[in-house]
Amino acid sequence: MNILNLFIFIPLSMLLALFISRNIKQIRATMVTGSTLLLALSVYLTIDFIAQRNAGVSAAQLYCDSWHWYPTLNICYSIGVDGVSVAMILLSSIIVFTGTFASWRIKPQTKEFFLWYTLLTLGVYGFFISTDLFTMFMFYETALIPMYLLIGVWGSGKKEYSAMKLTLMLMGGSAFLLMGILGIYFGSGATTMNIHEIAALGNIPVNIQYIFFPLTFIGFGVLGALFPFHTWSPDGHASAPTSVSMLHAGVLMKLGGYGCFRIAMYLLPQAANDLAWLFIILTTISVVYGALSAISQTDLKYINAYSSVSHCGLVLFALLMMTRTACTGAILQMLSHGLMTALFFAIIGMIYGRTHTRDIRKMQGLMKIMPFLAVGYVIAGFANLGLPGFSGFVAEMTIFVGAFSIDDIFHRVVTIIACTSIVITAVYILRVVGKILYGVPTDSEHLKLTDATWDERFTVICLIACVAALGIAPMWMSNLIGGDVANIISNIQP
Amino acid sequence: MNYLQFLSMTPEISLLGVFVMIFLFDLVATGRYRRIFHGIVCLLLIAHTYICITSGEEQTLFGGMYYNNPMISFVKALLTFGTLLVILQAHRWLRGSYTYYKQGEFYVLMLSTLIGMYFMMSARHFLLLFIGIELASLPLACLVAFDKYRHNSAEAGIKYILSSMFSSAIMLFGISYLYGITGTLYFDDMPTILTGTPIHIFSLVMFFVGLGFKISLVPFHLWTADSYQGAPTVVTAYLSVISKGAAVFTLFVVLTKVFSNMVPQWQTLLYILTVASITIANLFAIKQHNIKRFMAFSSISQAGYIMLAVIAGNAKGMTAMVFYILVYIVANLAVFGVIESIEQQTRHGVRRETINGFYSTNPRLALLMTLALFSLAGIPPFAGFFSKFFVFMSAFDAGFWVLVFIALINTVISLYYYLLIVKAMFITPNEHPVQKIKCDLYTRLSLVICFAGIVLLGICSIVYINIDKLAF
Amino acid sequence: MQFCIFILILPLLSFLILGLCGSKMPHKLAGTIGTVSLSVVTILAYTVAVIYFGGGRGDEGTFPTLIPYDYTWLPFAGTLSIDMGILLDPISVMMLIVISTVSLMVHIYSLGYMKGERGFQRYYAFLSLFTFSMLGLVVATNIFQMYLFWELVGVSSYLLIGFYYTSPKAIAASKKAFIVTRFADLFFLIGILIYGYYTKTFSFSVNETMLMAASSMLPLSLGLMFVGGAGKSAMFPLHIWLPDAMEGPTPVSALIHAATMVVAGVYLVARLFPLFIGYAPDVLHIIAYVGAFTALYAAVVACVQTDIKRVLAFSTISQIAFMMVALGVCTSSNPHDGGLGYMASMFHLFTHAMFKGLLFLGAGAIIHAVHSNEKSNMGGLRKYMPITHITFLIACLAIAGIPPFSGFFSKDEILAACYNFSTTMGVFMSIIAAITAFYMFRLYNLIFWGKSHYEEELAAYNAREREEKPHKPHEAPFVMTLPLIILAVISSIAGFIPFGEFISSNGESYSIHLQPAVAIASITLAVASIAIATIMYRKGDSKITIYINTHLKGFIKAAYNRFYIDELWLFITKKIIFNGISRPIAWFDRNVIDGSLDKIASMTQKLSNHVRPMQSGNIQSYNIWFLSGALLLILILIYLA
Amino acid sequence: MTIPSEYYLILSAILFFIGIFGFFTRRNLISLLISTELMFNAVDINFAVFNAYSHTDYLEGYIFTLFGIGIAAAETAVAIAIIINVYRNMHTIHIKKLRELKH
């Protein structure tokens, strides 16, 4: 029994258990047990993976397994992980785990909420462990659709509009993606759907690559908030309930970056090299543009959503640099952004749950009222603006060092432009901190509010611990990722 | 003069047997026996489905007029299975005061159309094909007008039969020229002569519209919404899946057998019609508030997707097509089952506003409906995703990249309107949602089967693999 | 030397303890933890210094560069990696002493100054964090580690400036400080990237061949790094954050914005001095000019400020600029031949830290006593706070450059170096030194002499013109005066340290010798300035003052408003970036990009309305469509065939 | 054999399209049905003519025509039944009134 199957099996059992559960206690018990198991499993996986790598197992993918599913169409249920996916699985587990606690008191229809939540989880895990184009795509879409209901039913504000927009845009993206996948499959001679086998064949004609690389990249890029396909992100995040925002920004958006790397660039290397410039420009715009947009927003979640646009833009930016360091940085940035954005959204959700507003003009002096959340927010902010000691710094520095190591004017210039985002980030983070946390509370209603409850504290502390851990001791993660990134890169580089 | 050949046509003979048994039962049974009528019909159909599946050896009968092989048998069984589901759902409706006495006729008419479809698919001669098509549509018109005392039903019936006659006339016109050109009406003898001159194209298109009408491709689709809306819901369900499925399969056979030398022509034809069907049906569906009309447009759009499999015109395409039909049957019938239940509860037509807040009172039905709509929209892990993917794959394999792309973009639009329904059920608040529905056993059984189909058909590849083995 | 790691660990531990469980602690305990840990750090730092300098010079006549710790923290591809380690060489050891001493003083002082404040534990936690980061910065083995701690220092500065988070001014100041330095750090980072790419390492010690290969890019890289240093060290025009940073608690100003953090830029240039001198001497001179201008600018502005902490802040800017100038005027690494500035700069850094720390702490004591920053609320305080008075005077004399106080010696070396570079530069800097003496004694006189504000108010109260009894100024408690005294002692005698023995531009021993001409000239100038200041401000506003005030009104107003540089920055940030770029982009995003998507959606809806008539309900129309569709298809197909 | 088959074909085509024209323009359900009969009739002529002129060996067209007549009868019967039902329900067989189902 391949332990990766457990990542499918556990959410499935959770779905079943949720389906038959009768009261809130059982639901919570199911969720806590399930997410803890998943977390434990992914920690075990990480440790075991590192141990194997240290023992000199150098295969591109470990825990590989493959079952024929639709043999005539060469569709297999193939699974396997490398360092990158292990890191992503770990991230997902952490977010899922903390997200469970962040939605501890969700109402109404708790059971349904967790059903869809778990379905989403299932999709995410499936995506990261599969190595078959079809299976991967299937899990990808599985992860997207629950978003509609999660936002539409449990969201706030203009939730119906946002949910619809988000779903349609992402599905539009996956339409592109499906084209890309078909193009890859048939371009490579329609003999296999396995990513690694296709990469090994490397026989996709260049003109076909030119057509399908942009399609695939944009397909994933939509989820990775690539400019100008990012507009679902602000509305979607703003309307989503806390844990959904966490999961979405924390994990789902990473599917985009991961897919761009694993599929678009890995399988269509020639076009990736030749067309990278186009997407580098777009991602550079994303990076700066997102950050600049964030400055003048007044809704906390909008600020963070634009910030995500910027940070995820940086992920794609780094991937397109196609150097080992930059790509490692991209993966680190995914982890880092996942954790800290989840943290951000968790705290924003908690604040919103109390003040019932996210308008920064209406809040002031929260530090006095809810010190724990305020401090958490400040820490999240610091992580976001790349303070050393938190994950953001590690990721961004790796990206910039990597991006800068390409010796031509174009790459240099875009790198420097992208660098400016770290200043802009500081501006909007500090603006918010100054406006809502500092100062004297003005709204007398706010004075009655309380600080975080135990489940909220737990969520926040877990996430901060992870952000800090990645920030203080990045080398093990960097090593975990680095080697396998190099594998992929070696296939991309001409 | 080997009349024993009749006995070799196992599916048809078996269905005819069922037909006769029902006919006789309807004549003789009275009182409490009628209560088990429905059950008996279902059991007979199950038995027949079994016979159908097991009867599949390849055979050509009546001098090449009739052809049957495992695949065709399978499709026949599939359609029978779909009919069974429809009949299961019809139980409560048939118990209604207006329909109670016409129960027998309902079965008879439905089964006669099914026989018609059998012959449609097995026909290797245009006369048999034509009679099959007529047999599949005329009783159906009666079924559409079955609710004699409802204006809508009558109106739908007349619209259906007039459009149907119009299209048959045009199709016959086309066939007559085919006959004139080739001098024969046997499929096997025709392809070498049909090479794509203007008159060939003329007859192709003229013939095509007859089936296009039954599949309701744009621009032959305009009757669809009206008839679907007016017909009794079970009949709408039947129209939208079974009749359509048979027609698609027939179309595939005719195009590949008869027009095998005119591939570029009919591919272009299908190309245009697919794009038109998917796009225009989507546009219609967006603003549609009546659910049955909405499902009509949805079914037009789905027909467009099936055409993607037909356009490939090879064994892979056939597999994809049959699989698509299968999935489409379970998903669409699930939706119609729910609509039927709601209708029986509220005694009114179902509009999108009716089902606002449906989830709060009927969570299971709402969930089933959601899954079915997701499946129709092609969302994994439900079966619809797989069937759509395979259809795209086959069209892509045949080189229709742009077509696939257009279809894919359209899936986004279709997702939009499916989600509108989901939104109505889950999100939109309603002070007076539909009350809790107590489904009867038959409906429940059919919905469970549909649910299982939606969830399992894609994940369990065994069905697809077996279809693939049968494809020719 | 292995124990030197504890110099870093202790403050960090103290930060973690205070930060995580501080809120539950009594104030005393928190203060004690912070202070004790820092005392140990100070002891360790001195031990390190003693052992290091006591270890004697190596064979080349220089002190060895020790690297007791060096770990790869984050490897990149190739040879690049971020390392974490401890590097001990003369300047870092010197910095250890400076930081630990001043920090300890501030810790002790704050026990009194911050007594009873809300967030006392937080304050100590931040102080520990700052100390940790600053120590980490100076012992960095490579430029990236330095950058890392550099950022941390910035953040702790942000946190401490914004310590009074309910005050809008403090919030704005902290934000400004952080963003301005962050902006500068952007250039620093780019400089580092260039450096790293071309030299294939981030380490300070690069082998010659690599450097030669990278020599074309080094000036650019070093220049960019200097911009980062300029940001931290408040060089014109990036100085704007520093005066505002005085919104923080006064001891923080003493520690961070006078003695330690702001000299990080100087330290950076000094750290990279071999590279500057070897590969980018022009950049070095640019630094000198920037420094000289900053020095003048800040000195002039300082002359007219009324907030005593602001005066000190501008004074700090000016003095740091002196250090920069000193580094900038170096022309070779030989202290005897154009390399004198290096030593002078470091020397001044050392003495400045002590006397400026003292000044700020003294100012803190005064503010503590009168509850105001404004000079108008002071005056005649010498009677009420004698210890503060004396120590403040010592510090003023030191900064004015009066022998035998420490400032004289270090400033003299700087001036000498300037004269060596060019006479113009020397004269220019001498004048600034004179201005320094002037504004410091203006300040001194205004605070301690003249009419007592308290007495006036008391009189007013007695004359029933005032409702409440004024608050009587009082001498600070012992925990606050003790650091004053210690620092005053150091400021007095530090000039006699044979600094050149320990630190010089090429590491070899260099004995300081005064240049009589320079010394006499500067003393004369200083004394003259002091005299003018005393005449002008000893007894309130004298005639000359009024005369000057009326005739130079415009200039003074401009100077008071810091020559409107802040407004310029405000204009750029608020009007151009916020209103001119960010808002339009946000608008563009909502209305153009998002709007176009919504437009597509609504167009689809519209289109949907347009096709509806097709479904008219009339079967004849349906079949007309039907047939015409079929005919059209036939025509198309025939046409295509 | 003198009359070219084309003549017949053209005749049938004309009849066919007259039927279509009637179908498009009449306003009464029974007239629509009459028009459909015209169309069927025209097609039947085609089959018969093709059989008689071009493919005389077998009786395919002949049979087609024969069965076609039967089918037409069946269709008409069903259609008239439905029309009568429509009339019973709506008391009109005017096309214009048959527009409850639209859009």
Place this chain on the structure above:
Amino acid sequence: MEETTNIIIFGILSLLMVAAAVAAVISSKIMRAATYLLFVLFGTAGIYFSLFYTFLGAAQITVYAGGIVVLFVFAILLIGKGSVDITHTSKLRYLAGLATSAAGLSLTIYLIRSTSFVTGKFSSAGVSMEKLGNTIMGTDKYNFVLTFEVLSILLLACMVGAILIARKK
């Protein structure tokens, strides 16, 4: 001579048919329309006779003229008043209908003219009843017993359906 006669007869017949057809689709009284239809059907029977398909002609007359038209008449009588008003449809649709049918007709005629259909030997012998019987009841190629049987099912089903719909209770 015979040829000319044939042509003249054909011409008259076809003119008659076309005229009757036109009259059937434009006459304002529905009963008249049905009558005109009858003429067309008779004309068609005449065509069959001219092809020597006598049985077919007979069937045409019995089934069509005798069955269908009677059905129409019954229906018209049954419906009575409702069937009187049969004015034409709106101008736009009238024109559209006219244009479409005209276009279709011209396309068809063009195609007929431009195609040369296979010409076999025209036999004036007609079809023997035996051959017809064999063809209808035979099971080999070109025999149609299967369709015959299926047609019977069709007729049965239509009967059931029509009765179901038309009967009152």
